Amino acid sequence: NAGVTQTPKFQVLKTGQSMTLQCAQDMNHEYMSWYRQDPGMGLRLIHYSVGAGITDQGEVPNGYNVSRSTTEDFPLRLLSAAPSQTSVYFCASSYNQGQTEAFFGQGTRLTVV
Amino acid sequence: KQEVTQIPAALSVPEGENLVLNCSFTDSAIYNLQWFRQDPGKGLTSLLLIQSSQREQTSGRLNASLDKSSGRSTLYIAASQPGDSATYLCAVLSGSARQLTFGSGTQLTVLP
Numbered sequence: 546n547a548g549v550t551q552t553p554k555f556q557v558l559k560t561g562q563s564m565t566l567q568c569a570q571d572m573n574h575e576y577m578s579w580y581r582q583d584p585g586m587g588l589r590l591i592h593y594s595v596g597a598g599i600t601d602q603g604e605v606p607n608g609y610n611v612s613r614s615t616t617e618d619f620p621l622r623l624l625s626a627a628p629s630q631t632s633v634y635f636c637a638s639s640y641n642q643g644q645t646e647a648f649f650g651q652g653t654r655l656t657v658v
Numbered sequence: 659k660q661e662v663t664q665i666p667a668a669l670s671v672p673e674g675e676n677l678v679l680n681c682s683f684t685d686s687a688i689y690n691l692q693w694f695r696q697d698p699g700k701g702l703t704s705l706l707l708i709q710s711s712q713r714e715q716t717s718g719r720l721n722a723s724l725d726k727s728s729g730r731s732t733l734y735i736a737a738s739q740p741g742d743s744a745t746y747l748c749a750v751l752s753g754s755a756r757q758l759t760f761g762s763g764t765q766l767t768v769l770p
Binding site (some may be wrong): 549578584586589590642644645647648650651652 | 662689690692694699700701702703704707709747749751755756757758759760764765
């Protein structure tokens with residue numbers, strides 16, 4: 546039972562580069578979300594999706610793009626990386642629009658230089 | 659805007675002690691409250707989920723209570739062990755976005 550799988554685990558980008566953080570879940574969860582975790586700031590919601598084809602912005606969406614073409618996958622795209630996007634990124638999923646237990650991936654540690 | 663505060667920020671106790679971690683939130687209109695554990699360099703593991711209509715949940719040595727009207731939750735850990743050392747995060751689900759709002763966590767160290 547894989548749960549929520551994130552790739553890559555570590556990434557170094559140069560300012561201005563773009564990349565996609567992958568997230569996949571095998572629990573048939575309809576609700577998926579992306580958070581970033583920064584020291585002293587806690588976890589903050591970037592984007593979320595309540596089902597395939599439906600996405601919306603969270604608290605800190607600027608500089609990020611998402612799509613949800615399937616129930617299983619919810620990739621996060623950095624359009625033009627900036628040092629301020631250096632962070633640890635977590636993908637999460639849950640059943641029933643977030644009103645049940647949330648499962649988190651192991652995280653992607655991103656450094657933008 | 660929902661805000662979640664956790665006290666204390668860090669706690670160090672000898673093995674075997676019972677301990678309480680505190681969480682408070684500003685908006686009582688929540689769907690649920692969830693306690694997570696995070697080990698260094700790892701993801702979050704869900705420990706307990708309390709729905710807004712519930713007062714407490716128990717799992718093994720862990721007991722979490724919820725007082726929605728006062729905006730407070732406590733996580734009680736009985737007979738602490740060194741393996742309990744981790745950061746404990748409290749999060750509330752609220753708003754139209756069904757957003758989880760997290761506290762900054764309590765870093766727990768249980769000394770052998």
